[in-house]
Structures are given as structure tokens and as C-alpha cells.
Amino acid sequence: MRKILKIREQIIDAVRQFFKSQGFIEVETPLLVPYPDPSPFNEVFEVSPVLGKRAFLTPSPEFFMKKLLASGSGSIFQICKAFRDSPELSPLHNPEFTILEWYRINADYKDIMVDCEKLISFLSKFKILNLKFKIDTPWLRLSIKESFQKYAGVDLDEFLDFKKAQEICREKGYQVSENSTWEQLYHQIFLNEIEPNLPKDKPLILYDYPAPLAALARLKPTDPRYAERFEFYLAGLEIGNGYSELTDGKEQEKRLKQDVEARKSLGMRLFDYDKDFVAAVKNLPPCGGIAVGVDRLIMALTGAKTIDEVLPFPAKKIFSS
Amino acid sequence: MIESGDLKKGICILFRGEPHLVVDKTFVSPGKGSAFTRAKLKNLKTGAVLEFTFKSGEKIEEANVHTIEFQYLYQQGKEYFFMNPRNYEQISLPEEMIGNFKNFLKEGDIYKIMVLEDQAVCLIPPLKVSLKVVETEAGAKGNTVTGATKAAKLETGFVVQVPLFVKAGDTITINTETGEYVSRK
Numbered sequence: 001m002r003k004i005l006k007i008r009e010q011i012i013d014a015v016r017q018f019f020k021s022q023g024f025i026e027v028e029t030p031l032l033v034p035y036p037d038p039s040p041f042n043e044v045f046e047v048s049p050v051l052g053k054r055a056f057l058t059p060s061p062e063f064f065m066k067k068l069l070a071s072g073s074g075s076i077f078q079i080c081k082a083f084r085d086s087p088e089l090s091p092l093h094n095p096e097f098t099i100l101e102w103y104r105i106n107a108d109y110k111d112i113m114v115d116c117e118k119l120i121s122f123l124s125k126f127k128i129l130n131l132k133f134k135i136d137t138p139w140l141r142l143s144i145k146e147s148f149q150k151y152a153g154v155d156l157d158e159f160l161d162f163k164k165a166q167e168i169c170r171e172k173g174y175q176v177s178e179n180s181t182w183e184q185l186y187h188q189i190f191l192n193e194i195e196p197n198l199p200k201d202k203p204l205i206l207y208d209y210p211a212p213l214a215a216l217a218r219l220k221p222t223d224p225r226y227a228e229r230f231e232f233y234l235a236g237l238e239i240g241n242g243y244s245e246l247t248d249g250k251e252q253e254k255r256l257k258q259d260v261e262a263r264k265s266l267g268m269r270l271f272d273y274d275k276d277f278v279a280a281v282k283n284l285p286p287c288g289g290i291a292v293g294v295d296r297l298i299m300a301l302t303g304a305k306t307i308d309e310v311l312p313f314p315a316k317k318i319f320s321s
Numbered sequence: 322m323i324e325s326g327d328l329k330k331g332i333c334i335l336f337r338g339e340p341h342l343v344v345d346k347t348f349v350s351p352g353k354g355s356a357f358t359r360a361k362l363k364n365l366k367t368g369a370v371l372e373f374t375f376k377s378g379e380k381i382e383e384a385n386v387h388t389i390e391f392q393y394l395y396q397q398g399k400e401y402f403f404m405n406p407r408n409y410e411q412i413s414l415p416e417e418m419i420g421n422f423k424n425f426l427k428e429g430d431i432y433k434i435m436v437l438e439d440q441a442v443c444l445i446p447p448l449k450v451s452l453k454v455v456e457t458e459a460g461a462k463g464n465t466v467t468g469a470t471k472a473a474k475l476e477t478g479f480v481v482q483v484p485l486f487v488k489a490g491d492t493i494t495i496n497t498e499t500g501e502y503v504s505r506k
Contacts, residue, residue, distance in 0.1 A: 039353065041355065086348075086350065086356070087356070089348065090348040090350065092349075093348075093350070175376070175380070177378075177379075177380075180376060181355070183355060184355055184377075187351050188375075190351065191357055191359070213353055213354075238351070238352055241353070
């Protein structure tokens with residue numbers, strides 16, 4: 001137990017040292033908010049109202065960090081708790097977890113990829129860790145399109161068409177019902193044929209995600225079917241999710257509205273989207289940003305197989321009957 | 322018909338037309354993606370094990386298995402013999418179908434066995450069993466606070482760690498998944 005406390009302390013300390021040495025300011029933004037990110041992929045926890053308004057715990061500090069960026073903060077980072085409600089717990093998820101987010105101004109997702117390489121190199125120097133993989137840079141970079149071709153034999157450009165995607169999945173023997181969304185078909189192939197075959201002995205960056213999975217990333221100016229989004233994997237675990245941040249307020253508002261509609265059709269919690277955030281996006285300097293699961297990062301650096309191993313008080317323990 | 326969310330360890334389903342036992346299941350959720358269920362499946366005909374990730378809400382057909390109660394008779398080599406007390410029919414299960422539970426089988430006790438088309442598929446082990454301690458050192462009296470343990474041999478021959486106050490002749494409850502002491506009767 002003491003060992004994991006020590007490891008967590010050293011890693012989090014080192015993360016702070018790294019960003020301070022890069023000239024970033026450490027910030028703290030609210031975890032209790034009236035309008036959380038409506039992404040239908042993360043359900044939020046609702047708590048008692050504050051000043052008569054419904055209140056929620058943030059699944060990510062992104063919205064408020066972007067408000068800081070829009071008001072001229074310069075490059076910033078934050079290490080804080082994030083909260084995501086889910087019907088079932090997986091070995092890699094805890095409803096309350098530690099998240100690291102950083103935003104580098106006058107940069108794009110490629111610069112953030114380099115930040116990741118430098119950060120992990122810096123962290124790997126600690127002897128207390130148990131690295132089961134090499135961390136030579138530059139890391140392997142694979143576009144999502146390349147990964148679909150290489151591991152699933154699928155042309156992602158074709159797959160972007162919903163009817164074609166249904167056809168391809170049926171041919172592969174997957175169940176396709178009238179309720180199956182494009183995102184489900186995409187991820188079913190990804191989770192069954194691609195992710196298990198990705199190299200686990202070295203870090204990996206997957207980049208250029210299809211536009212429907214853009215989240216808060218801007219679309220590629222050269223090919224708007226894809227977005228400037230990437231994820232990096234260590235020891236087969238998805239650790240971070242980064243973007244060239246969207247700075248188009250209209251596009252951002254459109255996505256937020258789509259997310260609210262998706263919530264309606266999925267029977268999820270309904271709430272208004274953050275209009276101050278939309279205004280901030282209009283004033284965002286060009287920047288790249290990323291969210292990293294710190295507990296997962298610690299898992300990858302210590303060889304832990306489940307998130308409970310790196311948490312002193314996992315939810316499964318404290319909330320069990 | 323069940324849905325992917327209903328999958329759980331120990332049930333039998335038809336996967337790609339063949340009967341499979343769900344050996345394990347976890348919930349997976351890709352970053353910025355919906356919920357999926359990943360199941361480890363064992364083909365009951367070939368024994369091959371595979372993993373498959375189902376979307377949520379997929380319709381899955383259950384395999385036509387029956388659970389029948391059998392009485393454990395004896396072990397011969399790597400085969401374990403059971404009898405159906407209703408019709409005296411005998412079957413044998415190879416050691417792989419019993420797994421670690423072989424340490425807790427007690428002659429004469431009744432156990433649930435999953436049967437598919439008249440073939441035994443696997444033993445469904447109870448999560449906890451009560452067994453007698455046949456051999457253990459006398460523990461230091463009054464030493465119940467420190468959590469120290471000692472070895473105890475059960476009537477099945479299996480050795481388990483128990484608290485110091487447990488004596489030979491006591492009946493204790495064991496968690497069959499972890500092989501750990503739970504409580505004393």
C-alpha cells in the first residue's frame with residue numbers, strides 16, 4: 001500500500017515539474033458546474049442544486065480551462081479529479097479518477113504528441129517503476145485509416161458511408177440491427193480486430209479519427225472527413241486523448257446541440273449546454289490539448305492489470321455492501 | 322433470447338451457430354464511445370477459447386443446456402465420477418471440467434453439472450463450501466487480534482490458511498474462487 005502511495009506521489013510531482021519547466025501555469029477550475037460536457041459517451045453525476053440551479057460533477061475540466069485560454073492565460077495544465085457515471089464498472093474504470101489536462105497555445109495535435117513523448121521519457125527515469133515496454137522516441141504513429149486497413153482489411157474512407165459500414169460489418173459476421181449506430185459498428189470492428197492486435201511492447205499513437213468521432217477536435221483542413229484527434233497507448237492501454245482544439249464557435253455549438261439530441265434519444269440525463277463555453281471557443285487562440293488518465297498512466301508504468309491496484313480506495317471497495 | 326448486457330459467467334450461448342460457455346465477461350468502453358461487453362467464450366464442442374466484444378443491446382441466443390444435480394462418488398486418475406440420484410445414471414468429468422474446484426469436492430455431496438445434448442459440459446461450483454478441518458496445529462490462545470494465520474488441512478486434502486483459533490474438528494466455510502477461509506461454523 002505504501003508503495004503505491006509513493007509511486008502516485010512521485011509521478012504526479014514529476015508531471016508538475018515537467019510542465020512548470022515548459023513554462024505552463026498550473027490551474028484549478030470548478031468540478032461542480034451547471035452545464036457539464038453533454039457528450040453522450042460519458043454520463044455525469046448530478047448533485048444537489050447550487051443557488052437554485054441544477055449542479056453536476058465535471059467529467060473533464062476542459063470547458064473551464066478553455067475559458068481561461070480564451071481570456072489570455074497562456075499555456076496551462078491541471079491535475080484534478082474527474083467523474084463519470086457508468087452502469088457497470090470495468091477493470092480500467094473508476095467513477096472518480098485523476099485526470100491530467102494540458103493546453104499548449106500556438107500549437108496543434110502534432111506538438112501535443114511530442115509533449116507526450118517528452119513527458120513519458122521524463123517519467124520513465126524513476127527506478128520505483130516497472131516498465132514492461134521500451135520508450136524510444138519517436139513513438140510509432142499509425143493513422144486510424146492505416147490501422148483499419150492493416151488489422152481489419154477495411155478501407156475506412158468507404159466505411160465512412162453508413163450503408164457501406166453496415167454491409168462490411170454484416171460480411172464480417174457482426175450483428176447489424178436497425179438500432180446499431182455508425183459509432184457502434186466502427187468500435188465493434190476496432191475492439192475486436194484492431195485494438196487486440198496493436199503492438200503492446202512500445203508506445204503507440206493512433207491519429208486522424210473519422211469526423212463523427214471528432215469530439216472537440218477541429219476537422220482536418222485538407223480532408224474534413226477526418227479530425228485532428230489522436231490517442232496514445234502504453235502497454236496496450238489507452239492513456240490519453242488529444243486534439244488540435246476546435247476554435248470555431250459555430251461548429252462547437254452545432255456539436256453540443258447534436259450531443260444534447262443524442263442524449264435525448266439514449267434516455268440520458270438532459271441539461272442545457274454551456275453557452276459561455278461556446279463564446280470562449282470563439283476566442284480560443286490556436287492550441288493543442290489533451291486529457292490523460294493519470295491512474296491508467298500509473299498502471300502502464302507499474303505493470304498493474306486493473307485500476308483498483310493503483311487506487312488506495314477504489315469505488316468497488318468503498319461502495320460495496 | 323438474451324441481450325449482450327445479460328451475459329454472465331457460467332451461462333451457455335450460441336455463438337456463430339455453436340454452443341459456447343461464457344467463461345468471463347467485462348464491460349469495455351472505448352474513449353468517446355458507447356458501452357460494449359467483452360466475453361471470453363469456450364466452444365463446448367472443440368474446447369477452443371476466444372474473446373468477442375458485443376455491442377450493447379445485441380440479441381444472443383441461449384444454448385439448450387440443462388443443469389442437473391449429481392452426487393460426487395469418487396476420483397479415478399484424472400476422471401471424477403458422479404451419479405444422478407434420481408436414475409442412478411453415472412457420468413465422469415475430466416479434471417479440466419472441474420478445475421480448481423477439485424480441491425473442494427466432498428464424496429457424497431450434491432453438485433450442479435451443466436449438460437448439453439446428454440454430454441456433461443462443466444461443473445457449476447458453488448461460491449462457498451463448508452468443510453471439516455482434519456488437521457491443524459493448536460493456535461496460541463487469545464491471539465485473535467493480530468490476524469496471524471496457520472495452515473489447516475481439510476477433509477478433502479486441501480490445505481488452507483486459517484485464523485489461529487480454528488481447531489481440528491471445526492467446520493469452516495471456504496470461498497471456492499479464491500481458496501480462502503471465510504468463517505467458522
